[in-house]
Amino acid sequence: MTQGASLSHRLWNVTSRCPRTLGAKIIFIGGGLLATSWIRWLLAPLLQNTLQFFLYLPAILAAAALFGYRAGFATLIGSLVLTVSLWMPGFAWWKIDETEVLVLISWFSISAILVVGIALLQKSAAAQRQLILELRRTSRELQEKSARLEASEKTLAAHAADLERTVAERTAKLEETVAELETYSYTIVHDLRSPLRAMQGFAHLLLIEYAEKLEVRGADYLRRIDQGARRLDQLIQGVLSYSNIDRAKIELSLLDLDSVVDHVLRHYPTVYDTHARIEITRPLGRALAHESLLAQALSNLLENAVKFVPPDAAPEITLRSEIVELRVRLHVMDRGIGIPAQGLAHIFKPFHRGRDAAGYIGTGMGLAVVKRAIERQGGTVGVLSEPGKGSDFWIELNRAPEPPGPAAP
């Protein structure tokens, strides 16, 4: 801070503490004038006719410094009046002489300049002080803000670190769980299927090799053991193929639906080992799909279409496809027993078996596998059905863009 600033600063400090009401001003000015007059009266024997006005100057300047130039001028005029009336006994307004006029004017001018100067100084000091206060407040606010900002940054960083740690922990845990699940399902296959093989195998051997020693009821019990083991095995396989779909690595490629369907019809025994009449409206088109997952879904749909027919009825299946914007929808339609409306909502859920499925062998996993397999290929599944008339299951997959045809000659 410069010397001037420090001086005005100090001046302001003094002056800013005074009361600013009109009464306070009058009391101060009057008191100053009276006190000065009293001092002058005390000093009168010493001073004689000198310093008649000069002693009032401190009071004038003090008033100007404290209350501004108006109070300064008021005090100045007051002092002039007092000087003239008290200390210049020979003075009379009606016979004023040149020297007296000159003296009064010079007193007035000098005092006025000082009053204005002091008042300006005071004002600038006030302004400066205000500015400094403002600056201080602003800087304090800024400091507070930056401190708050820093704190919140720290909190944010802590949160981010926390989050990162949590994510890492969760990921590790998830990986662990997935690995555990894989071991789990692997163990299921090995350890559960082995006793199943024993149950089925030995029940079968008993039936064959000890046929003549078995009564009808004994043979029936053995058949029930065999069937139970078979069902449990199918269930295990269903759960496994369902969970395997999630773990399979999916690579979509452009597939010819006709050849995928042909492959399924030729290689899946649950489909080709039947006397089903299958009608295909070719060409079925192409789709972006994963071959083995698509084949699995299709074979499950075809297996259902073959299976869910009234007893002694030959299955009749129609396969056709339609293009729905950028997708291709493949329908597998049958004339089987159909599905009641209330069953349709749950039909794609794992382990769901419709009421009408009671008489048919199954695990309730087939359609769940279809849905999961198609969804993993970016597709959707759906069904329309009428009990007693048949069902129309469809799968919808993204359609690959047609390859450019041969150029026209």
Place this chain on the structure above:
Amino acid sequence: MNYPITVLIAEDEESDYLLLECALRKTNPEINVQWVRDGVAAIHYLKGEGDFADRTRHPVPQVILLDLKMPGATGIEVLGWVRDNPRYRVIPTLVMSSSHQPTDVEKAYSLGANTYFVKPTSFETLVDLCEKITGYWSYGIKPNISPL
């Protein structure tokens, strides 16, 4: 087409072994089935060590059937040993398992398994499978391994 063929079966599960043996005998009554209960014993058998030193009672097999999951040495480990052995690497070796875990299938074939098959749950299917296996290998020319 029946002829005395020696099959070495490495299988820790007795029930599975009994069913397999039964199915094999149904397809070929002349078959000589040798059974070991784990992978280490399979290697001992092939080396002709300890209990298996007598080659008239425990001849060198023409076909080896390995269960995948066994205590001691797994089927894959035994397969690796067989394929690394200059004398026995020529023996047709089949791997059987309860699952078709893609990693297992890949490993078995990359180590030189002749076939990988999943043990069927139903006995009829097992008999059918055994018929196919013995039928196939009865037509195929088998390497001649002189006993040590």
